[in-house]
Amino acid sequence: MQLLDGRKIADELLETLKNEVIELQDKQIYPKLAVILVGDNPASLSYIKQKRKACEKTGIRWEQINYDESITTKELISKIEELNKDKTIHGILVQLPLPQDIYAPEIIKAIDPKKDVDGFTAYNIGKMFLSTEFEHLPPCTPAGVIKMLDYYNINIEGLEATVVGASNIVGKPLSVMLLNRGATVTTCHIKTKDLKAHTLNADLICVAVGKRNLITEDMVKDNVILVDIGVNRKEDGKLCGDADFETISKKASYITPVPGGVGPMTVACLMENTVNAAGRANA
Ligand code: NAD
DSSP: OEEOOHHHHHHHHHHHHHHHHHHHHHTTOOOEEEEEEESOOHHHHHHHHHHHHHHHHHTOEEEEEEEOTTOOHHHHHHHHHHHHHOTTOOEEEEOSOOOTTSOHHHHHHTSOGGGOTTOOSHHHHHHHHHOGGGOSSOOHHHHHHHHHHHHTTOOOTTOEEEEEOOOTTTHHHHHHHHHHTTOEEEEEOTTOSOHHHHHHTOSEEEEOSOOTTOBOGGGSOTTOEEEEOOOEEOTTSOEEOSBOHHHHTTTOSEEOOSSSSHHHHHHHHHHHHHHHHHHHHTO
């Protein structure tokens, strides 16, 4: 069994990006990410801390805009429009989840697709849908998964891939990215009747649900490649994924740890998108 070491790949990517930032600075381009945080959700604060740290490592400039939960959709959109026009800002990220009264799709729609470094706007999702050649600002978590498989020379073409979870930010775009690389993809979700039948058939399982022990050893075949995107907390406060790592790691050919797997890749791909957006801004 080989661990898919996301932390290592992410660190290498951040090092490469650091050099790209220096090259851009030589051309008087100073990549900068603006992050909007509404409220003080502890998970959001922790994600923002990781993103800020990655910016510091790569030399990407950081601007954080904090709002109270009472902010209105109109006020938030007006700030995004201001950031859209600001030539010193190359990436705009609105940390999700947003408070219930704010309709997230409307907020995301306001972001200039050229600065949409999360890859969530319909424009960037649509381009990614067409083919790998149009993945200019892909959603960061699926992009991180693909990068990780590529790093270990895992050939996606021809694999039976089962993606468990069908959200707009992880499961659905990951299914499309795998399909565009020649996998035969099954996407499972809460309404799937027989999850085990689909996971047992899979050479590659990517799980992004948010339910501890959803995937157990009896649900996977020998030599499976298992990418665990889920993030859950155990009783002792430690993080774990959606799959039973202890038992599945004995059966798998490749498996991601949680933490240290997909999480760092997501952050590194956000940095990559920001550097790429900055590089293209004046092109
Ligand atoms: P979401 O809640 O938007 O979507 C969950 C998906 O799981 C839905 O499509 C739902 O139908 C499906 N689902 C729910 N119960 C199921 C079941 N019993 N069987 C099969 N499918 C089921 O979540 P999301 O934003 O896609 O995130 C999913 C998980 O991935 C969460 O744990 C989240 O914290 C984690 N996540 C991790 C990263 C990372 O970088 N590591 C990034 C994003 C999300």
